[in-house]
Amino acid sequence: MHFGLSEEQQMIVDTTRAFVENELFPHEAEVERTGVLRRELLKELAQKAVAAGLYAANMPEDVGGAGLDTLTWLLYEKELGKANYALHWNCVARPSNILLACTPEQREKYLFPCIRAEKHDCQAMTEPGSGSDLRSMKAFARADGGDYVLNGTKHFISHADVADFAIVWVATGEEDTPRGPKKLITAFLVDKGTPGFTVREGYRNVSHRGYNNMILEFDDCRLPASQILGEVHKGFEVAGKWLGATRLQVASTCLGRAERALGHAISYAAERKQFGQQIGKFQGISFKLADMAMELKAAELLTREAAWKYDQGTVTEADMSMAKLKATEVLAMIADEAIQIHGGMGLMDELPLERIWRDARVERIWEGTSEIQRHIISRELLRPHGA
Incomplete structure (x- = not known):
C-alpha cells in the first residue's frame, strides 16, 4: 500500500477543505444556535457545491458523479466531516448508492434528480421496536392486485424532513429457515405526498443540530409494483450489493x-x-x-x-x-x-x-x-x- 496522496487526491482534499472552510464554517453558528438549516441556505450552498464539482461526488461518472475510488472518496468525506452535519450532509449531498439499483425509468425519476441537486433521498429501516435486528421489523406491505399496500412506522429517519422521497424497507413475506421463520424484506421508493404516507417531527436529541430525525407513518399507503427497488423479497440483497x-x-x-x-x-x-x-x-x-x-x-x-x-x-x-x-x-x-x-x-x-x-x-x-x-x-x- 502506498501511503502518500496522488496529485489528484491532494487536489480533491484541498478543494473540499477550502469549500468547507469558506462556505460551511461561516454558517455553523447559525445552525447550532437555531437548530435549523434554512431551505434557502441549503439550496444556495448546494448550488455552490455543484459548481465546485463536490455534489454527489460518491456516484460513478457514468451517472454524473465524480467516480472517485473508495480511498479518494473517504479523503473527501473526512474534510466534509469537519463541518456541522446538517451543512455538510444536506448541502453537499451524497445520494444513496442504492439508487444505482434503479430501473432506467426509476433513474430518471429518482437517481438523476438527486445527482443534479433537484431532489433528496432518505432511507427508512429502523422502527421503534427494531434497531440492529432489522428482521424483527413490523412494517409490512401486502400485495393487492398489481399494487402493494404499506402499513407501519419507521423512526430515527435522518433528514426525512429535507427528502423528497424515502427508500423504505418493509416485510413482504416470510420463509422457513433452520432457525425458524424469517421475514422477507423488500425496498420501495415512496414519494412525499403519496396518500397514506406521513412524515412527522421526530425526537429532540443532543447530536447534530439542524440535521433532524423524523418519524414516517404508513397507513394503507398504496404503491404500484413499479415503485419496488430491486426485486420483491430481495431488499437485503439489494442493500448488500449497492449500499457500499x-x-x-x-x-x-x-x-x-x-x-x-x-x-x-x-x-x-x-x-x-x-x-x-x-x-x-x-x-x-x-x-x-x-x-x-x-x-x-x-x-x-x-x-x-x-x-x-x-x-x-x-x-x-x-x-x-x-x-x-x-x-x-x-x-x-x-x-x-x-x-x-x-x-x-x-x-x-x-x-x-x-x-x-x-x-x-x-x-x-x-x-x-x-x-x-x-x-x-x-x-x-x-x-x-x-x-
Missing part, C-alpha cells in the same frame, strides 16, 4: 472532526500560559496531546487500509467494523480531551468543541453500534475455528 462502505463513511467523517478538535487543542496548549509557561509544556497536557495524535493516526490507518482493500476486492466485514469502531471511539476520546485541555472555555459555544463532543455520541450507535461492530469482528475471528 457506509461504515467507512462514518469513520471518515469522525476522523475529520477528531482532527479539527485536536488542532484546537494543540493551538490552545501552545498559546495558553499558566504558572509562567505554555500549558503544553506540562506533562499532564503534553501526554494527552501525544495520545490523541497517536490514536487518531491509528484510526486513520485502519480506515485507509479498509478503503484500499475495498477497491482491491479483499476487504472483509471485520476490516470495515474495525475502522468504524476505532474512529468513532477515538473521536469521543479526542473531543473529551480537547475540552479538558481548554478547561471551562471548551464547553462554551465560541469554539466548535462542545458541538463536536455532543455530535460524537451518536457515532457509536448509528450504522451499527460499537457492540455490533465487536460482534462482527469476533465472529470473523472465531469462524475459522468452527466457533
